[in-house]
């Protein structure tokens with residue numbers, strides 16, 4: 216067997232269908248591209264059409280199969296519409312990546328019910344509902360991969376974790392519950408934990424060079440994260456190679472969490 220064939224056997228996503236929420240920007244976009252270039256047909260889900268269309272155009276220009284669904288994952292109807300639209304594009308997915316997220320972080324004492332509700336809806340309830348919609352089918356077919364993107368705040372509180380940290384902590388628990396339910400049927404459920412990654416999500420922080428440098432100094436690698444840093448870990452978790460990895464949090468953070 217050539218090394219190419221061996222690598223394909225481990226990691227190729229040829230013939231797989233993937234849905235990536237938040238796949239039109241930042242980390243989600245990099246993951247969508249990685250899965251598509253590894254062979255999967257990828258459906259990207261987000262609200263803004265222009266960014267979705269640009270992402271799909273870019274993937275198609277690279278010879279990949281891609282489709283888009285515009286939906287608001289902040290409402291239950293929006294999640295249902297997203298799921299149905301996504302399944303229509305290339306069929307029921309084998310891989311679900313929950314990357315869409317929002318980062319509203321007022322001081323906890325000033326955190327209103329609206330921020331709490333929106334944060335929980337997008338960051339936690341949508342991943343749960345999409346899991347309910349797609350997990351059982353993956354289990355029935357004997358193969359599935361669910362990947363959530365969480366946060367350092369899932370593990371410790373800092374820089375006003377607030378509702379955001381609660382939603383990400385619960386998302387890690389959701390991955391474990393899903394892993395318990397579906398791993399016996401070939402469906403693994405894991406989380407990727409970023410450090411600080413310069414994306415539109417944290418424009419305000421990214422525009423402060425001192426804070427950016429201080430965050431880079433907290434890593435072991437010596438720099439902040441790039442969206443592309445998630446490509447390898449995402450392909451691994453989506454592939455056959457990770458069949459015995461489930462219920463885990465994999466830190467893609469340059470050592471930030473252990474420094």
Ligand SMILES: NC(=O)c1ccc[n+]([C@@H]2O[C@H](COP(=O)([O-])OP(=O)(O)OC[C@H]3O[C@@H](n4cnc5c(N)ncnc54)[C@H](OP(=O)(O)O)[C@@H]3O)[C@@H](O)[C@H]2O)c1
Pocket residue numbers: 236237238239240241242243260261262263264266286287288289313314315316317318337364365366367409410411412413414415416417
């Ligand atoms: N960047 C970091 O340093 C960092 C650190 C830790 C964790 N994370 C996590 O990583 C994930 C991706 O973050 P990112 O930095 O790549 O952010 P980003 O560039 O802002 O991308 C967020 C994505 O989510 C989509 N989205 C947001 N609200 C949505 C909604 N209501 N319905 C549907 N789609 C929605 C956005 O598209 P639309 O706005 O068009 O809907 C966009 O595609 C998030 O879960 C975030 O919490 C990021």
